[in-house]
Each structure stands twice: as structure tokens, then as C-alpha cells.
Amino acid sequence: MEETREVLLSTMEMGEADRLTIEAGLQGRQLMEAAGQSIARIILEKLNPGRTLVLCGPGNNGGDGFVVARALKENGWPVTVTLMGTKDRLKGDARLMADLWDGEIQPLAEEGLGDYDIIVDGLFGAGLDRPLEGALLDIVRAANDSNARKVAIDVPSGLSGDSGLVLGGCLEADLTVTFFRRKPGHLLYPGKALCGDLYVTDIGISGRVLDEIGAQTWLNSPAVWGELFPVPSPAGHKYSRGHSVVVSGDLAHTGASRLAAGAALRIGSGLVSVACAPEAVPAHAAQLTAVMIRSYQSPEQFADYLADHRLNAWCIGPANGVTNETRNRVLAILAAGKQAVLDADAITVFRDRPEELFAAIGSDDRKNMSREVVLTPHAGEFGRLFPDLMEGTYGFDRLKGARTAAERSGAVLLLKGPDTVVVSPDGRAVIMDDAPADLATAGSGDVLSGLVTGLLAQGMPAFEAASAAVWLHAEAARVFGAGLTAEDISPSLPTVLEKLREKLH
Ligand SMILES: NC(=O)C1=CN([C@@H]2O[C@H](COP(=O)(O)OP(=O)(O)OC[C@H]3O[C@@H](n4cnc5c(N)ncnc54)[C@H](OP(=O)(O)O)[C@@H]3O)[C@@H](O)[C@H]2O)[C@@H](O)CC1
Ligand SMILES: Nc1ncnc2c1ncn2[C@@H]1O[C@H](COP(=O)(O)OP(=O)(O)O)[C@@H](O)[C@H]1O
Ligand SMILES: [K+]
Numbered sequence: 001m002e003e004t005r006e007v008l009l010s011t012m013e014m015g016e017a018d019r020l021t022i023e024a025g026l027q028g029r030q031l032m033e034a035a036g037q038s039i040a041r042i043i044l045e046k047l048n049p050g051r052t053l054v055l056c057g058p059g060n061n062g063g064d065g066f067v068v069a070r071a072l073k074e075n076g077w078p079v080t081v082t083l084m085g086t087k088d089r090l091k092g093d094a095r096l097m098a099d100l101w102d103g104e105i106q107p108l109a110e111e112g113l114g115d116y117d118i119i120v121d122g123l124f125g126a127g128l129d130r131p132l133e134g135a136l137l138d139i140v141r142a143a144n145d146s147n148a149r150k151v152a153i154d155v156p157s158g159l160s161g162d163s164g165l166v167l168g169g170c171l172e173a174d175l176t177v178t179f180f181r182r183k184p185g186h187l188l189y190p191g192k193a194l195c196g197d198l199y200v201t202d203i204g205i206s207g208r209v210l211d212e213i214g215a216q217t218w219l220n221s222p223a224v225w226g227e228l229f230p231v232p233s234p235a236g237h238k239y240s241r242g243h244s245v246v247v248s249g250d251l252a253h254t255g256a257s258r259l260a261a262g263a264a265l266r267i268g269s270g271l272v273s274v275a276c277a278p279e280a281v282p283a284h285a286a287q288l289t290a291v292m293i294r295s296y297q298s299p300e301q302f303a304d305y306l307a308d309h310r311l312n313a314w315c316i317g318p319a320n321g322v323t324n325e326t327r328n329r330v331l332a333i334l335a336a337g338k339q340a341v342l343d344a345d346a347i348t349v350f351r352d353r354p355e356e357l358f359a360a361i362g363s364d365d366r367k368n369m370s371r372e373v374v375l376t377p378h379a380g381e382f383g384r385l386f387p388d389l390m391e392g393t394y395g396f397d398r399l400k401g402a403r404t405a406a407e408r409s410g411a412v413l414l415l416k417g418p419d420t421v422v423v424s425p426d427g428r429a430v431i432m433d434d435a436p437a438d439l440a441t442a443g444s445g446d447v448l449s450g451l452v453t454g455l456l457a458q459g460m461p462a463f464e465a466a467s468a469a470v471w472l473h474a475e476a477a478r479v480f481g482a483g484l485t486a487e488d489i490s491p492s493l494p495t496v497l498e499k500l501r502e503k504l505h
Contacts, residue, residue, distance in 0.1 A: 006219040008431065009181045011126040011161045013215050017180060020209040029093045031203055032060060036067020036097070038201035039153055039177040040075075043068070043118070046175060046197075047149055049077050050117025055108060055139070056083045056098075057123035057157070063094030064153045065122025066101045073103065080116070084108045084123065084136070110135070113142040118149050121171045125154035125161070131168025131394075132158045144172045152176040155185060156194045163397040164191025164419070172196075180205045184217055184399050187431045188419045217399070220422065220430035220471050225464035226504050230268060230455065241270030242457025243311045245294070246450065247329060248276035249319035254283045256318035256344075256446040259486055261291045263450030264315070266490040267472070267497075269457040275305060302329060306336040313339040313457035317346030318446040334360040339372040339456040342411070343449040347377050351384040354409075362410035372462040373411040374452050378445065382415055399429060412462040414452070416445060420470045424463035435474035436484070443486030448473045472496055 009017065022028055054069040056062035062083065073079045083090075083105050087098050098105070113119070121143070123136070132140060140158060143150060150173045155161045158170030161183035176195040178186065179202075185191040186198055218224050232241065244264040248257035257274050265272040273292040274284055284293050296302045305311055314333045320326045327349045333340050342357075350357040361373050375385075379398075382405065383390045389401040398421050406413040406423040415421045418440075420432040448469055455465035476492040477484050 005223040006221065007181055007210055007215045008184050008187065008217045008219060009213070009215055010217070011183065013213050014126060014161075014180070014183065016213050017205050017209045020212060021205045024206070024209075026204055029096055031205070032063050032093045032097060033067055034203035035153075035179050035201070036064045037071055038179070038203060039064065039068050039120070039151070040071030042175070042177050042199050042201070043072065043120070043151055044075060047118060047151075049075075051115065052077050052079045052118040052120065053113070053116040053148070054079060054081045054120040055123050055143070055157075056081060058085050058089065059124070059127045060092075060094050061125035061127065061153055061157075062090070062122050063092075063097045064125075065120060066094070066097035068120050068122065068153070069103070070097075070101055079103065080106065082106045082108045108139060110138045110142045113139065114146045116146065116148045118151065119143050119146065121150060121152045121157050121173065123157035123171075125157075128155075128158070128160065128167060132170070133168055137169045140169050140171050149174045150196075152195065154178050155183070155191075159185055159191050159194055160394070161185040163392075163394070163399060164188025165392070165394040165397060166190060166194070167394055170194050175199070177201060179203045182219075184431060187219070187433050188398055188421075189417070192419065192433075216427045217429045217431065220420075220432040220467050222468075222471065222500060222503060224430055225460075225468045226500070228460055228464045229468055229500070229504060230458035230460055231501060231504070232268065238270035239310065241268055242313055242454075242459065243271040243273065244269040244313045244315065244450075244453045244457040245273045245275050245305065245311050246318075246453065247314065247316040247320060248274050248280055248284065249321060250277060251280045251283055253319035253321070254280050256443060258284065258287060258291070259443050259446040260315050260318055260450030260453065261288070263447045263490050264313075264454030264457065265290055266493050267451050267454035267469070269313070269454035272454070273311070275302070299328065299332070303332060306332055306338065311338075313341075313453050315341040315343065315449050315453040317341075317343035318449060320345040322349045330357070331360050334363070334373065339453075339462070341374045341376060341449050341453045341456065343376045343445065344381065347375060347381045348384050354385045357385070358409045372456055372465075374414055374456070374462050374466045375405075375409060375411045376414045376416065376445070376449055376452065376466075378416040385409070399423075399431070403427060403429060412466050414448075414466045414470065416448070422463065422466045422470060428463060430467045432470050432474060435470075436477045438480075438482065438484040439474065439477050441485055444473070444477075444489060447486050447489045472500075
């Protein structure tokens with residue numbers, strides 16, 4: 001595939017990229033000059049000239065600010081520079097850039113912030129290590145209240161580049177310019193919204209440093225999982241494309257399983273069955289055609305289905321009920337070594353004993369089996385299994401939380417939301433960018449579970465299957481457009497699959 005994976009760098013990894021580049025011969029001041037010049041270029045390109053205020057902080061983010069100020073002034077823009085603290089407290093390259101600024105340097109203050117057309121935020125970037133407080137917070141709020149266009153250097157001040165969370169308060173940027181590669185905090189909410197339009201510029205750091213850094217987080221795109229995406233083999237038959245089983249809810253709750261089953265079939269599972277109690281059969285029979293129905297009277301009959309090795313991927317949870325039966329079925333599916341997607345009630349039912357679930361996922365019995373289990377919680381469900389991971393000082397760190405949860409549970413963690421994160425127990429993670437908000441509609445999560453199940457049935461490894469499902473789900477919604485309901489997602493998939501195949505071959 002021509003496309004390469006887009007790596008997302010944590011602030012520490014970005015610092016490493018910086019260090020390796022300097023080790024390879026480029027000077028820190030050259031990087032800073034390139035960074036500042038690239039921001040100025042984007043400002044000149046995107047904004048109309050106007051009275052510009054540059055806010056400079058005490059570190060290298062402020063150093064970048066001085067370069068921007070100089071470059072804009074050289075282009076004839078009226079520029080005012082304010083600095084937090086005094087110039088003699090600046091160090092290294094930031095000091096050097098401050099010395100190259102030939103204009104006045106005013107003290108950072110809240111007064112007069114409303115008098116500008118453009119505010120450039122060079123207060124804090126990667127070095128933010130505590131919440132904004134006191135006068136600083138007032139300044140950021142005054143900037144937010146002003147009518148100026150706000151341009152953030154690297155990240156809006158107050159935003160964590162790692163988590164997308166706000167420390168105390170945050171500048172609300174119209175435009176953010178970052179360097180070399182995006183950071184998770186540029187994609188994760190609320191960070192994504194606070195960045196405004198994001199630009200990534202080349203400042204002379206070579207992509208080769210990435211091998212040494214070994215980052216484990218990427219943008220979710222076919223470049224990450226495309227090579228493992230199943231395509232029907234010319235000599236194949238339906239049995240070689242796997243058999244998915246979706247466990248149904250009771251008579252009054254059958255729709256969710258049908259949505260999941262339809263999605264599993266559409267994504268290419270050779271056969272799909274819905275497993276239900278006898279009283280639910282008429283409801284399913286009236287609606288299903290290609291999807292088969294397997295009814296079971298007793299746990300023993302359920303176990304008989306599990307004993308059939310051809311029924312290889314199971315989805316349980318959507319509208320199943322938070323009951324002992326659901327819990328026992330989850331445990332039976334896991335004990336049988338099936339590839340499994342645990343969603344909704346199959347997650348909630350373990351709220352009082354998550355260790356029991358984790359033990360079943362990671363049990364010795366499963367070690368000899370596929371071990372491909374995917375948990376698909378939204379934040380609420382996540383909090384039921386991992387309450388401690390939601391209690392960060394600055395809010396719920398979705399990426400870090402999902403990483404710990406995947407490691408703890410032994411399952412691939414698919415944490416749903418506008419910025420869906422998928423994490424493997426081995427630490428690899430992808431973040432989805434720009435999923436259509438139309439997906440926030442009843443039953444769309446059930447479709448997603450079915451997509452993951454259908455890909456697992458075809459032998460795709462769990463991390464890649466979950467990542468691909470999230471991407472296809474979002475693209476199908478994009479193709480359909482406004483007015484989306486959960487039923488529309490699967491019918492919109494063929495267009496997306498067609499394009500994907502073209503790309504992969
Ligand atoms: N990596 C790269 O490749 C390149 C990086 N570049 C640029 O460097 C930037 C990172 O620079 P940086 O490391 O100097 O940190 P920065 O964000 O300026 O913070 C400085 C200091 O602020 C302080 N402080 C922190 N939080 C605070 C708070 N809440 N309230 C008050 N004070 C607070 C704290 O100092 P302390 O007060 O603890 O001594 C901290 O050390 C990066 O974002 C990018 O713009 C580019 O030039 C080119 C290439
Ligand atoms: N604002 C949003 N933007 C994009 N996708 C969203 C947004 N809100 C929710 N989603 C997606 O919609 C789906 C909703 O799933 P879920 O919460 O399980 O709903 P349901 O249980 O009704 O199926 C998930 O895939 C989630 O990532
Ligand atoms: K900033």
C-alpha cells in the first residue's frame with residue numbers, strides 16, 4: 001500500500017524527535033526559526049493583516065512566538081509582543097529569539113487584550129505541567145472573550161497535547177499550527193474543538209527519527225490495518241469466510257441483534273446466525289432472510305452451539321439485559337475460546353465483578369486459543385468496568401484510560417465517542433478523526449459491534465478488526481450523509497468497501 005501510517009506523537013516523543021534531530025546536526029535554534037516562520041507563513045496565508053498581539057511564555061513556545069512576531073513585522077504587520085516574566089529569565093534558543101526581536105517587549109497583562117485583530121498564543125506548549133491559574137487564567141479568558149482571531153503555537157495554552165484535556169483553562173483557538181506530526185491531544189476532545197483548524201508544518205525533522213522513537217499511536221486509517229483486511233478469495237466459499245453468531249435479547253428486544261447481524265453479513269462474514277430463545281423466533285423470522293436463526297431452550301443447547309467450531313465469532317450484549325443469563329453466556333463464550341465482541345449489557349453485567357470478566361478473557365484456557373476479544377464500551381460502560389480510570393485530575397484521559405484498560409483486561413478496547421480510540425493490550429492504539437456526528441443515533445453502536453464480529457469471523461486480528469470497523473462505520477455514515485439512522489449504515493457500506501478495495505490493490 002502506498003499510504004503510510006500517520007503516527008501521533010506524545011509530547012515526550014516529540015521532545016525525543018527534537019533531541020534526535022539536534023543530535024543529527026541541526027541546531028535547536030534552526031528548528032525554532034523554522035517553527036516560527038512556518039506559523040507566520042500560515043498566518044499570512046489564512047488571515048487578513050491586522051493589529052497583532054503575540055503572547056510569549058517563559059519557554060520555547062514563547063521562543064517560537066518571538067520568531068512569529070519578527071516574521072510578521074518584516075511583512076509590515078503592526079505587532080505588539082508581551083512576555084510572561086522578564087527577558088533575562090529566558091534561556092537558550094528562546095532568549096536568542098527574544099534578542100533578535102527589535103521591538104518593544106511589554107509585560108503580559110489582561111488590559112488591552114480586546115484591542116487586537118489577531119492574538120498569537122505562544123504561552124505554553126509541550127512544557128505545560130500544571131493548571132493555568134490566577135492572572136494567567138484571566139489573560140486566557142480575556143483573549144477568549146475578545147473578537148480577535150486566535151492562533152495557537154503547537155497547542156492552545158492550557159491544553160494537554162497527550163490527552164486533549166484542559167488544565168485549569170484553555171485558549172480557544174481558531175487556528176493551531178503544530179510541527180512535524182500531530183499529537184493525540186489535537187484529535188481527542190475537548191482538545192480537537194479547542195484547536196480550531198489544525199495545520200502541521202515541516203520544520204526539518206526527518207521522518208527517519210520515528211523508527212528510533214517507536215511511537216505506538218496512529219491515526220485510524222486503512223494504512224494501519226489495510227494489509228490484514230479480508231477480501232474474498234477467488235477460490236473461497238462461504239464457509240471460509242467465517243460464521244458469526246449474534247446473541248439476541250428477549251422477544252421485546254430483538255432489533256439490536258438484527259442490526260449487528262446485518263452488519264456482520266455486510267462486512268463479509270460468510271454466514272451469520274442470530275441465537276435466541278424460542279419465543280423470539282417469530283420476531284426474527286418475520287424480518288430475517290440471509291441471516292439464520294438458532295434458537296436454544298437451555299444453557300446446554302447454547303453450549304452445543306458453542307461446541308460447533310464453525311461458529312467462530314460471537315457478539316453478545318446489545319439489548320441482552322443485565323441478567324445472570326447474560327453473564328453466564330459471556331463466560332461460556334469466553335471459555336469456549338471464541339473470538340468475541342462484548343458490548344453493552346455484556347459489559348454492564350460485570351460492573352460488580354470486573355475481575356471475573358478479566359480472568360475469563362485472560363484465562364490459561366484461552367491462552368491456547370485465539371484470545372481475540374474486543375470490548376466496545378462507550379464512556380458510561382467503560383466507567384462501570386474501570387471506575388478508577390475515569391478519575392484523572394483533569395477529567396477522563398481516554399487514551400491513557402483505554403491503554404490501561406486493555407492491559408488490565410487482556411482485551412482489545414474500543415472506546416466509543418466522537419474520537420473513538422482502539423487500543424490493543426500490547427499498547428498499540430489508533431484514534432479516529434472526524435467521524436460524522438450523525439453516528440450518535442440509537443443502534444449505531446450495535447452496527448459497529450456487528451462489523452467487528454464479521455471481521456473477526458473472517459480471521460482479521462482483533463486490534464485491526466476493531467480499528468477497521470470504526471473507520472468503515474464512520475465512512476459509511478459519511479457516504480449516507482444527513483438523516484442517518486442505524487439501519488442506513490450497512491446499506492452504505494458497499495461504496496466504502498469498493499473504494500477501500502481499489503486503494504488496497
Ligand atoms: N520539540 C520540538 O521539536 C520543538 C519545540 N518547539 C517549541 O517548544 C515548545 C516546548 O517548549 P518548552 O519545553 O520550553 O515548554 P513550554 O511549553 O514553552 O513551557 C515552558 C515552561 O512554562 C512553565 N509552565 C508550565 N505550565 C505552566 C503553568 N500552568 N503556569 C505557569 N507556568 C507554567 C514551565 O516552567 P517552570 O515555571 O516550571 O519553570 C515550563 O517549563 C513546543 O510546544 C514548541 O512550541 C519549537 O521551537 C521547535 C521544535
Ligand atoms: N458526536 C459524535 N461524533 C461521531 N461519532 C459519534 C458521536 N457520538 C457517538 N458517536 C458514535 O456513535 C456510536 C454510538 O454507539 P452507542 O453509544 O453504543 O449507541 P447505541 O447503544 O445506541 O448503539 C459509536 O460508534 C460512537 O463512536
Ligand atoms: K501555545
